[in-house]
Amino acid sequence: MPKVHNFSPGPSILPRQAMEAGSRACLEFQGTGLSLLEMSHRGKEFIGVMNEAISLVKELLGVPAGYSVAFLQGGASLQFAMVPFNLTDEGDTAAYTDTGTWASKALKEAKMFCNVKVLASSKEANYNFIPKNYEIPKDVRYFHVTSNNTIYGTQLQTFPNSPVPLIADMSSDIFSRPVDVSKFGLIYAGAQKNMGIAGTTLVIVKDELLGKVKRKIPSMLDYKLQIENESMYNTPPVFAVYMAMETLRWVKQQGGVAAMQKRNEEKARRLYAEIEANPLFKGTCAVEDRSRMNVTFVMHKPELEGAFNKAAEAAGLSGLKGHRSVGGFRASIYNAMDVDGIDALVTVMRDFAKANA
Amino acid sequence: MPKVHNFSPGPSILPRQAMEAGSRACLEFQGTGLSLLEMSHRGKEFIGVMNEAISLVKELLGVPAGYSVAFLQGGASLQFAMVPFNLTDEGDTAAYTDTGTWASKALKEAKMFCNVKVLASSKEANYNFIPKNYEIPKDVRYFHVTSNNTIYGTQLQTFPNSPVPLIADMSSDIFSRPVDVSKFGLIYAGAQKNMGIAGTTLVIVKDELLGKVKRKIPSMLDYKLQIENESMYNTPPVFAVYMAMETLRWVKQQGGVAAMQKRNEEKARRLYAEIEANPLFKGTCAVEDRSRMNVTFVMHKPELEGAFNKAAEAAGLSGLKGHRSVGGFRASIYNAMDVDGIDALVTVMRDFAKANA
CATH class of the missing domain: 3.90.1150.10 (Aspartate Aminotransferase, domain 1)
Known part of the structure; x- marks a missing residue:
């Protein structure tokens, strides 16, 4: 069989060394005589994995002080709901650009929670460009963008300067380039493109944005609670976090x-x-x-x-x-x-x- | 090193053959030249995995017609919110028994969505028994029990006959014994005890209970939407579903x-x-x-x-x-x-x- 080159949009190609490490961890982990798959997430081995994964995110992206990093579940699709759930009260308004299927789903989900102002859309052109001429209002709770549109093949080359917290879905291009995290209020990304396997979602959030709304947030959807519990409010997706750590180790090794x-x-x-x-x-x-x-x-x-x-x-x-x-x-x-x-x-x-x- | 016997409460011991299959799948899957970890969830290989996992659940538990099976994310803790989110409207009442930490968390979460009637509790006795003398009211939306209390070591030996939909958290004893699924409105279970690794959650639900409430349910938390999309509304936790399939294969092989x-x-x-x-x-x-x-x-x-x-x-x-x-x-x-x-x-x-x- 010739070498397979994997151009899948996601789940997608991973560093070979990460997959090999995952394969070994399924059998035995760190000399414990146990597989990583059957180990308590409260044991020192997995706590070490979670801590290293979070540290690597902070180091690789230069996450500044005042931001927290969490590994959650549910993919970007759950973030479409968690962002407005945590950052708006009923009657508030949030702004979005509509640059593709995922951006469109994100703003549709937000409409369950708040008013949504769509600042610009390229839908009529089958999303074949990124709209640029729009003004971000100052009286909205946040402004949401999708950094890379996986389906349509467009990407924000630069991020706007936003007068309100800038929220970005970076599912398909996180860790592919430097970003100035201090420009953002919140960044989220499903892991299964540049960061590992399906089953965990990275969230980087500016702490001062949290705990400001009046609505009741279910515990699992509450960023503040998840962060206070160091991404272990309940059993985290152990193997997916491990694969993120191995993938980020590789990114670091590559420079x-x-x-x-x-x-x-x-x-x-x-x-x-x-x-x-x-x-x-x-x-x-x-x-x-x-x-x-x-x-x-x-x-x-x-x-x-x-x-x-x-x-x-x-x-x-x-x-x-x-x-x-x-x-x-x-x-x-x-x-x-x-x-x-x-x-x-x-x-x-x-x-x-x-x-x- | 002597053989390690793993008595961990969860994530916990898995069949050796399942861990070995997982290890192999990390390197190459079904002759594709690709790792399972890097394959599209829309490809025929993973669709086969999801279908077999669902079929095994139905076969092993004798799930009757009129019920659907889904593999979701977020653990039992997210189900604590999803159950009342999907099955109650504001002002409705749901009944719970308080038999341990997880039962207590489940009913606390439900209070965000509806009125909660606690029918019985063994909290004062540090949950060292299962309360039995209570009547299930007919005017509540559902009655929720925890089948096995992982922390305190108690277990429901039989399930009550309920005049309202019976909901059970079976996270720590599903597939450990036969259950008459027709007695239940909904069963849920985090996978990481008897069913595989952390990162996926099984839901078995009576179809007729869904789509009855007026509240808006975020897409990822909507059982109906998840079932209509065959547990692939978004990218499912591929490896966790695969490990559930391999674990259930083993259960079947054991009889x-x-x-x-x-x-x-x-x-x-x-x-x-x-x-x-x-x-x-x-x-x-x-x-x-x-x-x-x-x-x-x-x-x-x-x-x-x-x-x-x-x-x-x-x-x-x-x-x-x-x-x-x-x-x-x-x-x-x-x-x-x-x-x-x-x-x-x-x-x-x-x-x-x-x-x-």
Whole structure:
């Protein structure tokens, strides 16, 4: 079997060493004679894992004082509810931009809790660009953005300066580049792209935002309670937190998020260059908004897509099928994808163009 | 190193074959060339896992028609909120019995959503028995019980006939014995005792109970939506669901829940017999309410507890320390604990009694 290059949008490619560590931990962990899977989360071994995972988040992103880090459950989808649950009272207003399916779901969920002002939307253009001309009102509780739109292949290249707490769903590009955390009120991210496996969700929150609303928040959805309990209000998703720790160890070994950014930019550059140069393909997004995580492209002759898909699969390229909302192809090239994977894809694209010239 | 016998209350002992399968799946899954950890949850491989896990739940517990099965996130603690969120409107009343820490947390959480009637409590006796003399009112939305009280070592030997939907937290004894699911409106259980690893929660619910309330339910907390989406409204906790499937495969291979019950009863019989016969130890619970999952016991001379703990650890017995609410010792002897583990503990207790006669 040829080496498989995994372009899946998520759950997605992980560093090999993290998967190997996970495999070993399933059998035996730290000389205890027990598997990590069967160990108490209150034991010193797992407490060490949780502490290291949180420390790595703080170190890699340069999280400033006054912010807390938590590993929760429920994915970004639960954060869509937890953000307005914790940060608004009934009658309050929150602002959102609508830049894709996930942004749209986030603002829809918020409407259960507060008034929602949609400042800008690219929905009419099938979300193929990031709207930029809008003003963030000063009288809203927060402003919510999606940093990378996994399905549509667009990404915020810079984050706005917001007069109100800026909240970002960074599920699909966290740890792919440096971010100035001090610009944000809250950042959340499902782990299963750049940070590990499905089953845990990272939250970084400015402490001063919490505990300000009057509504009753169910314990498991209460950021303050979760943070006070160091992400162990109840049994945490032990293995998912462990895999996050191993993945972040790898990010650190590679040189941290600045090194990730450099490599991700080079990967994206090579792939977008081929899409532009290749007579069979075209990108789907505004050039200035193109994502360095999810590269979406279609064929000038859609009738060739089936054949290209087969050629890609035969070459060991997996998970390239585009989301049904966009069609065509999507190459998800998260941190753990190496340049060889990009080159393998570029080679298949070139060979296919020659064969179909 | 001697074989370690894992008496941890949860996360807890799992079938060895399940942990070995998990270890292999971390490296490569079903001949795809990919790790299960990096595969799309929408691919046929994981859909097969989810379907088999749900089928095994239905088969092993004999789930009747008209019930749905879901694998969610957040543990039993999130269910404490989801049950009243989905099944009551403001002003409604729900009934609970208060039989331990988790029952108490469940009813406290319900108070955020509805009126709560506590029908009976053994709190004054440090929860060392299961109260039995109470009447379930007909004008409440549901009646909630905790089937096994992990911390205090008591267990419902039979379930009441309820005139209103009976809701049970079975986190620490599900799949340990047959249950007549048709008696229940809803059963939930965190996976990390008898059903796999931390990170997923089983819900079995009678369909006709859902969609009846007026309140707005956040999408991730909406049973109906989760079931309509076959537990994939968002990315499910892939590895935790896989480990549940592997654990349930093992239960089936062992002869199902009736065989589990037989073995669990024999294990509990041996251990309780030793506690009664041994001059140094005594049980903490009413005999008729003793749990077959968590066996709690203390020493007549508490000053010997440290020495006994050392003797147990030296013999490879792990996780025996009692919860601080009860003190002494707790042997959690879930499905995957074999009779050899019990015999090893009994031997240490006997040897310790001889040495301290």
